[in-house]
Amino acid sequence: MTRSYPDYDVLAKWDTVSFDDKTRHVLRKRLGETPPRRFFSEEEWALMEVLCARLAPTPQRGGPVPITCWLDARLHEGDTEGYRIEGALPEAEAWHRGLKAIDEQARTDYVRPFIALDVETQVILLKRIQKGEVDARVWHGLKAGDFFTSTLLREVVGIYYAHPAAWSEMGFGGPASPRGYVRMGLNEHDPWEAREAKPGGARKPRGSGVA
Amino acid sequence: MSDFEASTPLARDGRAPNVFREGGWTPMRQYSETEEVDFAIVGTGAGGGTLAARLAEKGFSVVAFDAGPFFRPLEDFASDEESQSKLYWLDERIVDGADPLVMGGNNSGKCVGGSTVHFAMVSLRFRPEHFKARTLLGYGADWPVDWREMWGYYDQVERALSISGPLSYPWGPARPAYPYRPHPMNACAQAMAVGCEHMGMKWAPMPLATVSAPRGESPPCVQRGFCRFGCSTNAKQSALVVWIPRALKAGAEVRDLAMVGRVELGSGGQVTGLHYHREGAWRFQKAKNVVVAGYAIETPRLLLNSACPDAPDGLANSSGLVGKYLMTQPNQGVFGRTKEESRWYKGPPILCVSEHWNYCDDKNFPGGYTLMSQGPMPQEWVNIQVGARKLWGSDLRHAMLDYNHMVGMKVVGEGLPSVHNSVTLADEVDQYGLRIPRITYSWTEGDKALIAHSMDQMQGCLEGANATDIFRQEQDTNHLNGTARMGDDPRTSVVNPDGRTWDHPNLWVCDGSTFPTTGGVNPSLTIQAMALRTADRIEALAARGEL
Numbered sequence: 001m002t003r004s005y006p007d008y009d010v011l012a013k014w015d016t017v018s019f020d021d022k023t024r025h026v027l028r029k030r031l032g033e034t035p036p037r038r039f040f041s042e043e044e045w046a047l048m049e050v051l052c053a054r055l056a057p058t059p060q061r062g063g064p065v066p067i068t069c070w071l072d073a074r075l076h077e078g079d080t081e082g083y084r085i086e087g088a089l090p091e092a093e094a095w096h097r098g099l100k101a102i103d104e105q106a107r108t109d110y111v112r113p114f115i116a117l118d119v120e121t122q123v124i125l126l127k128r129i130q131k132g133e134v135d136a137r138v139w140h141g142l143k144a145g146d147f148f149t150s151t152l153l154r155e156v157v158g159i160y161y162a163h164p165a166a167w168s169e170m171g172f173g174g175p176a177s178p179r180g181y182v183r184m185g186l187n188e189h190d191p192w193e194a195r196e197a198k199p200g201g202a203r204k205p206r207g208s209g210v211a
Numbered sequence: 212m213s214d215f216e217a218s219t220p221l222a223r224d225g226r227a228p229n230v231f232r233e234g235g236w237t238p239m240r241q242y243s244e245t246e247e248v249d250f251a252i253v254g255t256g257a258g259g260g261t262l263a264a265r266l267a268e269k270g271f272s273v274v275a276f277d278a279g280p281f282f283r284p285l286e287d288f289a290s291d292e293e294s295q296s297k298l299y300w301l302d303e304r305i306v307d308g309a310d311p312l313v314m315g316g317n318n319s320g321k322c323v324g325g326s327t328v329h330f331a332m333v334s335l336r337f338r339p340e341h342f343k344a345r346t347l348l349g350y351g352a353d354w355p356v357d358w359r360e361m362w363g364y365y366d367q368v369e370r371a372l373s374i375s376g377p378l379s380y381p382w383g384p385a386r387p388a389y390p391y392r393p394h395p396m397n398a399c400a401q402a403m404a405v406g407c408e409h410m411g412m413k414w415a416p417m418p419l420a421t422v423s424a425p426r427g428e429s430p431p432c433v434q435r436g437f438c439r440f441g442c443s444t445n446a447k448q449s450a451l452v453v454w455i456p457r458a459l460k461a462g463a464e465v466r467d468l469a470m471v472g473r474v475e476l477g478s479g480g481q482v483t484g485l486h487y488h489r490e491g492a493w494r495f496q497k498a499k500n501v502v503v504a505g506y507a508i509e510t511p512r513l514l515l516n517s518a519c520p521d522a523p524d525g526l527a528n529s530s531g532l533v534g535k536y537l538m539t540q541p542n543q544g545v546f547g548r549t550k551e552e553s554r555w556y557k558g559p560p561i562l563c564v565s566e567h568w569n570y571c572d573d574k575n576f577p578g579g580y581t582l583m584s585q586g587p588m589p590q591e592w593v594n595i596q597v598g599a600r601k602l603w604g605s606d607l608r609h610a611m612l613d614y615n616h617m618v619g620m621k622v623v624g625e626g627l628p629s630v631h632n633s634v635t636l637a638d639e640v641d642q643y644g645l646r647i648p649r650i651t652y653s654w655t656e657g658d659k660a661l662i663a664h665s666m667d668q669m670q671g672c673l674e675g676a677n678a679t680d681i682f683r684q685e686q687d688t689n690h691l692n693g694t695a696r697m698g699d700d701p702r703t704s705v706v707n708p709d710g711r712t713w714d715h716p717n718l719w720v721c722d723g724s725t726f727p728t729t730g731g732v733n734p735s736l737t738i739q740a741m742a743l744r745t746a747d748r749i750e751a752l753a754a755r756g757e758l
Contacts (some may be wrong), residue, residue, distance in 0.1 A: 004612060020443065022291040029618070030293075057608030082300060082315030086307035106732045130601065132322070153597050157607065161589040162293035172589050173436070173556050175290035177443040180433030181557040186398040189554060196552060196615065 008194035010167045010174035017179040035073035050115045056160040065163040098147040104138045212582030220468045221281045231428040233286040240462045248272045251498035253471045256325020257738040258722030260450030263683040265627035265746030267461035274464045277724040279321035281467035288441035292590040295440035298329045305637045309653035317689045324451025332420040336733035350577035352727040355699045355708040364740035372448040373426045376418030383565045391423045398553040401562035402618040402676040403584040409712040412567040420448040434558040474517040507691035510724040512648045527712035534634040541624035545669035547678025555586035558580025568732040578625035579731030585619040599684040622665035625731040692726035709748040
């Protein structure tokens with residue numbers, strides 16, 4: 001990694017004026033709760049865990065960001081995205097059928113369930129699915145490329161980038177109310193923003209992101 | 212601030228939430244359902260919210276309905292993209308056509324204040340010629356109103372919202388200085404300005420509906436950057452913060468979590484009131500006039516869902532044009548990397564504007580467009596990476612680590628009206644048992660030429676600003692207009708210049724759906740200007756006994 005924010009933790013601002021009560025309430029829930037499995041089957045859940053590991057980046061520090069449980073919660077509650085392309089399956093059905101198709105595609109091509117493939121093979125197969133290079137009989141009318149990008153990938157990475165660990169890694173300022181920002185221009189930052197580690201520069205930048 | 216917030220109406224028992232106080236209330240006048248109120252207004256956004264305030268201030272009795280909840284921003288809005296999706300209209304809709312529209316966050320709202328609660332606050336006037344695009348520029352349609360009259364109403368809206376903008380604006384006829392000074396341009400806006408200079412285009416700080424100094428109970432903007440997910444400080448001059456408090460003070464009633472499902476047609480072509488769903492039951496409000504202000508999808512949907520034996524094709528639809536001429540605006544983007552740190556999450560997301568291509572007619576496509584700087588939040592940004600660049604896994608992680616070094620621009624273009632782009636009813640029904648909308652959209656050849664031109668211009672700007680690794684977001688849209696177009700001829704329009712439907716003298720439309728064209732700018736300022744005009748016209752008609 002050429003650039004990162006080794007000493008920045010957005011949650012270090014928890015008790016500062018960058019966080020307000022409503023934001024703390026929302027994030028406490030996101031960080032503290034693990035919704036139970038209600039939408040996915042056990043097999044689907046296990047497959048989702050592996051897919052999340054392939055699709056979402058893994059944070060540099062801390063454990064993996066929980067994704068499957070929040071996706072399950074959203075689908076269980078029936079929250080919709082607000083639209084559906086004509087002829088497309090309702091979202092819940094698309095998930096069940098899409099996950100089944102990914103697994104069947106693995107069994108068709110490699111005679112093993114997806115989760116039993118080595119990481120390299122999983123990546124190769126997912127790239128083919130992304131491009132729609134699949135066995136149409138396995139997908140039963142579902143468009144593999146659309147399911148991959150618009151349903152699976154968008155949801156997984158969307159949940160990932162709602163997590164403070166992802167914000168810390170990318171140097172995002174995070175919650176900013178009631179205190180916002182003052183220094184706005186190129187190469188300007190406030191003391192409560194992430195300090196970037198410059199290549200060849202001081203290893204431990206001063207005053208990173210805590211105020 | 213519990214999850215309870217979105218399920219129980221708050222505006223009731225003689226009081227409504229005070230948006231400026233945590234846990235605060237403000238007195239609210241209430242009307243009985245059997246009382247024939249002067250105006251029942253469906254929707255409380257830029258159109259309905261503005262009209263409710265002005266009609267109440269003129270002494271009319273007003274009840275305004277919104278399908279969504281009544282938030283107090285100070286206690287209900289988190290600095291968080293994910294949880295703030297509660298501001299969007301996410302009920303199921305079917306989309307089709309060659310270029311199906313992505314619905315949800317970027318083009319609709321479901322709360323009191325409508326989508327102004329999460330809009331990016333861009334407050335631009337139409338170019339005068341865009342009100343007569345057919346006659347003067349040879350494309351689209353003419354508006355049945357004069358630009359000078361509209362510019363008078365723009366003056367009024369800009370003062371009502373204390374728009375923060377430059378002292379002098381580089382394009383178009385002289386206009387008054389904006390009421391408040393412009394916001395400082397963030398790094399991304401500065402990069403766009405450099406790029407515009409390189410391309411020989413003028414630029415300016417963007418006129419924005421968030422205050423740069425205190426105004427009433429609104430504190431100055433603190434540049435927190437979450438504007439598109441609800442302003443938690445009330446600096447943003449949304450309908451929720453500006454027009455709704457004025458409406459309540461003047462004696463209007465607001466009914467939150469009240470989904471209007473049907474407007475009732477009585478005898479003699481007059482409507483008699485509306486059916487709405489609140490607290491688990493269908494109810495009926497009698498009204499002398501009904502105003503539909505649900506924006507370009509829900510407005511035609513309600514008119515079509517109100518079909519009855521005397522209006523079998525839906526209300527106000529004798530022309531067959533309800534739901535027709537749906538327009539969106541091209542919203543493509545171009546992004547690149549800079550050596551410097553840009554940290555584009557700071558400040559309102561859009562701080563620099565160039566209207567060069569609205570005012571320059573030396574071009575090979577119909578319509579105009581605005582260019583603007585852009586500052587996406589992490590979820591928005593990853594969505595662009597996934598959609599435009601098809602990245603995932605470690606490739607995605609590498610790209611996202613460049614977040615603080617990105618600059619970008621977006622276009623808001625004048626999508627052209629086409630009779631083939633439409634809102635109709637699907638057979639499927641929603642949670643209220645109402646047929647859901649089918650939204651059909653395809654770009655016209657003119658749209659495609661505009662989009663290609665704008666992306667080349669944005670790329671040129673970013674290259675001029677020394678950005679590298681430039682890439683294009685080829686597909687994005689925002690804003691919705693048309694579907695109940697206004698005109699001078701009942702055969703070719705749904706409403707007259709006052710927003711009054713040709714078919715039913717006491718049924719009105721007041722929102723972006725009356726637009727015959729979209730202009731090359733974001734629509735909110737024009738929707739509010741039209742609402743002020745409609746209020747004045749209603750007052751004049753009432754005085755003459757012609758209501």
